[in-house]
Amino acid sequence: MIKVTFPDGSVKEYKEGITSLEIAEQISPRLAKEVLSATVNNEVIDLTRPITTDSKLVLHKWDDAEGKHAFWHSSAHLMAEAIEALWPGTKFGIGPAIENGFYYDIDPGDKSLNESDLLLIENKMKELASKDLTYSRRNVSKKEALNIFSTKGDEYKVELITDLQDGTISLYTQGNFTDLCRGPHLPSTEPIKAIKILSLAGAYWRGDEKRKMLTRVYGITFPKQKLLDEYLVFLEEARRRDHRRIGKELELFTFSPKVGMGLPLWMPKGSDIRSKLIEFLTVILRKRGYKIVATPHIGNVNLYKTSGHFEKYGADSFQPISTPQEGEQFMLKPMNCPHHCEIYNATPHSYKDLPLRMAEFGTVYRYEQSGELHGLTRVRSFTQDDAHHFCRHDQLREEFKSIIDLVLYVFRILNFNEYTAQISLRDPDNKEKYIGSEENWEKAERDIIEAAAEKNLETVIVTGEAAFYGPKLDFMVKDAIGRKWQLGTIQVDYNLPERFDLTYNGSDNQKHRPVMIHRTIFGSLERFVAVLIENTSGKFPLWLAPEKAVILPISEKFNDYARKVLELLNNSDICTLIDERSEKIGKKIRDNELKRIPFLLIVGEKEEESGSVSVRKQGDGDKGAMKPDEFVNFVNEEIKKEIDL
């Protein structure tokens, strides 16, 4: 007999070799029907694996990530079986579960899959799933595994197996399909009720752009049709929140192929939001002791040779601009830091002056790969809310912490709660990719980790994501469909102070080398506005709304009165519009609600007589009548509540 401990602490005895599924059946038939995988002693395994020792057991249903993972992983195998049935000879790469669904990378040989094939796959999968195929696991030797897959001609699997250690290799089979796999899987295809094959994409084998591009097939499955329907509705809603769509709808920004791809054109309303964000942040920066500077949009090529950026990114940048002067070349600035270093060097510095905080809303230009451009989130010209902190080594930790505070402060005011903080360190296996001494790297990595810990910031640590000159702490947010974007970043840099020979005089009257911190809060105004749009569906907080109110006369008879109110409000700095069309009030309300204008002011006979406006708050209905000056105070009060700095 073995002892099994459940999550609630209770312990039960079972005969040795019992499976999690059998245990679930003994608890309740309903549970057995819903359970998808199990964690036994911290290892997630198949429900059908025998348990042979005293164990801690957690059963996973659909609601657990582990349950979904097994469900989707099994679905990936099922899709592979369908693909093999449809196109025999297809070679298979990898097919994992992902955050939403699963994919399989395949090499269909001469055939190239197109969108109409997705339905074929889907239907084949439905047919196979309904056969209630069981997933069975078996351990094999490396030799046997190599034999199986080389006989089959699955060269990608052979490559994967070659890198595996003998004795750790397992295969899973369902129906006519066997795959190299660690598991875990569902007991059978029975729970897979709703299937949607979503899209096709290219993906380099093993993520290496020098290797063959395989065809990646994305899909998602659910245990109930209703869940799939809900997911498809969610995707549709997310599409409606897309900042590219809302940006066009609300006339915030545009792109023109004539200007060039990835070069955003801010329209009046978008530009207004952008300016308000800059003003907002400027007030905060001044309070926090930042000095605001301005630098040109170009710099001599030698500047970037000094900084090391030319060597690293020169070939992938907008290429240098030549001048009439033989041999002279300038670059569009891809970052502001070298310019700031030269401002630092323009005056002597004492240890007493540090830390020096230098900020600039600096527009930079980067030649991003064409396939990488994406709305406002990835562009070729963008304005960073950039700053550099020049500090003594003993100040680094405190300075870093103060920036974390600043980022969290700004996010809090803006109601940005859905971020994750990510610490990016070197790739320990590729240290030669980075510049700077081992000692400085170690210290910088330690400082970041400890500063974040001291601020009680919940972080994930990722290796291999550091900048080439130093480790960093990034604040990431998700867009409407779950893609992650980096907003704020705090980066430690020992490299540029070295390259630009930055110094300060210490208390010992000797020259010392400061350390630099690069930081942004918004990241870039472009990306930040994009995220803001997707977070709010274009219903910006009142203080950011480019237009605060629109006056809606009940009929043309009241246009004169409406114009009087309009003038009064605009003179009081409440940006207001008027809708003088000869439309019914219901139509005017609808149209202006769709334009996301925060307040609709309805004026008719009643209002004209009493010298008032009827206030309707967007999305919130009638708020009753107010005098125009009361409305001005009301709006100003509301704004104050939003950004009480």
Add this chain to the structure above:
RNA sequence: GCCUCCUUAGCUCAGUGGUAGAGCAGCUCACUCGUAAUGAGCAGGUCGAGGGUUCAACUCCCUUGGGAGGCUCCA
């Protein structure tokens, strides 16, 4: 940059070889209206661009611009 797909009116989209369609937006007229769509009429497109096949191309083929979803990249 690579893979798959898309590109038709200001916007959202029909139209798979026989000289271009709808809804919304716009304009005009009527209505003068009380909290999410009043009605009628008009106007609007060299079907992204260039080349080819064909008696005939929005439709098929090639090149190219731009876009979407991924991959790679992201100072």
